[in-house]
Amino acid sequence: MLCQVCGKNNATTHIKTVINGKVTEQNLCGYCAAKKGYSSFSGSSISGLLSSMLGNTVKTDASLYEKHCQNCGTSFANIAETGKVGCAECYKVFEDELYVYLKRIHGSVKHTGKTPGRKELVVAKTTDRISELKIKLTNLVAEEKYEEAAVVRDQIKKLEEEK
Amino acid sequence: MACWYKNNNGGIVISARIRLARNLSDMPFPRRMTPQMFIDLKERVSNAIKALPSDLALKFIEMNNVPETEINAMVERHVISPDFAKNYKDRAIALSADESVSIMIGEEDHIRIQVISEGASLDEAYDIANSIDTALNESLHFAFDDRLGYLTECPTNIGTGLRASLMLHLPVCESRGEINMVADAAGKIGLTVRGMYGEGSKSSASLYQISNQITLGISEKNAIENLKIIASQIEEREKQCRNTIEKINIEDTVFRSLGILKYARLLSTDEFMKHISMIKLGIDEGIIEGRNINPVELLISAQPYMLMKNCVAQTPGERDEARAKMIRELL
Ligand SMILES: [Zn+2]
Numbered sequence: 001m002l003c004q005v006c007g008k009n010n011a012t013t014h015i016k017t018v019i020n021g022k023v024t025e026q027n028l029c030g031y032c033a034a035k036k037g038y039s040s041f042s043g044s045s046i047s048g049l050l051s052s053m054l055g056n057t058v059k060t061d062a063s064l065y066e067k068h069c070q071n072c073g074t075s076f077a078n079i080a081e082t083g084k085v086g087c088a089e090c091y092k093v094f095e096d097e098l099y100v101y102l103k104r105i106h107g108s109v110k111h112t113g114k115t116p117g118r119k120e121l122v123v124a125k126t127t128d129r130i131s132e133l134k135i136k137l138t139n140l141v142a143e144e145k146y147e148e149a150a151v152v153r154d155q156i157k158k159l160e161e162e163k
Numbered sequence: 164m165a166c167w168y169k170n171n172n173g174g175i176v177i178s179a180r181i182r183l184a185r186n187l188s189d190m191p192f193p194r195r196m197t198p199q200m201f202i203d204l205k206e207r208v209s210n211a212i213k214a215l216p217s218d219l220a221l222k223f224i225e226m227n228n229v230p231e232t233e234i235n236a237m238v239e240r241h242v243i244s245p246d247f248a249k250n251y252k253d254r255a256i257a258l259s260a261d262e263s264v265s266i267m268i269g270e271e272d273h274i275r276i277q278v279i280s281e282g283a284s285l286d287e288a289y290d291i292a293n294s295i296d297t298a299l300n301e302s303l304h305f306a307f308d309d310r311l312g313y314l315t316e317c318p319t320n321i322g323t324g325l326r327a328s329l330m331l332h333l334p335v336c337e338s339r340g341e342i343n344m345v346a347d348a349a350g351k352i353g354l355t356v357r358g359m360y361g362e363g364s365k366s367s368a369s370l371y372q373i374s375n376q377i378t379l380g381i382s383e384k385n386a387i388e389n390l391k392i393i394a395s396q397i398e399e400r401e402k403q404c405r406n407t408i409e410k411i412n413i414e415d416t417v418f419r420s421l422g423i424l425k426y427a428r429l430l431s432t433d434e435f436m437k438h439i440s441m442i443k444l445g446i447d448e449g450i451i452e453g454r455n456i457n458p459v460e461l462l463i464s465a466q467p468y469m470l471m472k473n474c475v476a477q478t479p480g481e482r483d484e485a486r487a488k489m490i491r492e493l494l
Pocket residue numbers: 003004005006007008009028029030031032033
């Protein structure tokens with residue numbers, strides 16, 4: 001799908017806004033989303049951002065109040081309110097609910113770092129390529145070459161989906 | 164490794180910090196823990212720490228036994244986080260003699276391993292933190308998921324649980340109003356720029372911390388690499404800005420600050436920080452000789468709780484006097 005604003009880049013960000021009960025949905029590329037202030041990397045207070053994002057979901061879906069983690073008693077409403085998770089088990093219980101937010105915060109939901117108990121990291125080939133592209137993206141953004149950066153960002157996205 | 168502020172070698176990049184967030188898999192996160200669980204946690208972590216290589220020589224400290232002044236002074240020295248100082252009851256830390264390694268127990272996560280070093284040595288700091296993590300995991304078995312990585316109380320730390328930071332001295336960028344631009348550029352690639360004492364703190368002495376924000380889907384190595392690239396670009400920008408100023412103008416500003424620090428009888432923290440920042444600029448630019456002055460150490464020693472701890476000064480007025488006296492005697 002192409003970005004609804006520029007019509008050039010692939011849409012990578014799905015934005016849902018609720019104004020007076022009316023739901024508007026938009027699909028934007030990373031560049032246009034960032035321009036509109038929907039940056040997944042909004043710097044200053046990511047945990048504040050998280051609880052506000054989660055909070056919106058809970059308000060629109062009352063059933064989420066009822067789902068609890070058996071291990072620690074945390075409900076999804078608790079997580080939405082505080083932006084904090086109750087225990088390791090919560091990540092399994094609320095996997096689906098948290099997925100979209102993890103994706104929005106980190107831009108990815110696949111751990112590529114250290115694995116406990118393994119001396120050497122086993123890194124797949126695609127991951128190497130992605131890392132390379134991520135550094136390239138860093139440099140392009142630093143040089144304020146946003147159009148080129150958007151292209152690289154889409155390449156990363158594509159590779160991550162292929163994994 | 165040595166103490167980051169006592170053995171500071173100068174330059175724009177002041178210190179490098181690595182923090183790893185880890186949790187035991189069979190205990191809820193701190194927010195959900197009972198007092199008894201904190202006791203169990205401390206015991207298990209303290210036993211695991213005893214098994215660490217002896218050259219680390221970490222000392223286990225119960226926070227309930229530490230006076231409040233010292234707790235706040237620990238924040239000023241970056242040994243513990245401001246959040247940990249607020250909720251220190253029943254918590255503990257393990258600390259190396261030079262304070263370059265600290266392990267906070269019961270902060271937002273069960274364990275926060277922190278290594279701080281002088282200058283830009285992120286790799287060296289990471290290697291130490293990484294080996295501590297590996298060793299502790301032998302007995303503690305940290306919560307880990309193949310897809311999501313290390314599990315943390317706040318989803319913003321999930322994955323590597325790594326926060327890597329560099330502290331930079333940016334007086335000229337700051338005076339030109341370029342910090343917001345720097346922060347925006349850093350924000351676009353998942354880095355944040357904060358004041359000296361972390362989230363929400365304003366910068367004093369033109370010190371800024373640049374840290375990674377993204378912890379999932381990026382390896383430790385790449386997160387550190389990205390941070391280094393951006394930090395070196397910011398450092399370069401600060402150098403460029405310094406080069407465009409007429410020498411006489413820098414000299415004038417630096418010597419005015421030197422004059423005030425040499426003769427003032429009362430110095431508030433803010434005023435002191437402003438001028439010591441100029442002294443640092445003067446030394447780094449070769450305008451004044453820094454033979455026996457280490458501005459970074461002075462900047463830490465002049466913080467309110469550090470003064471309360473080391474001098475008899477208790478009231479703000481007494482502290483302003485003690486601060487002025489301390490610097491006057493050195494210059
Ligand atoms: Zn677009």
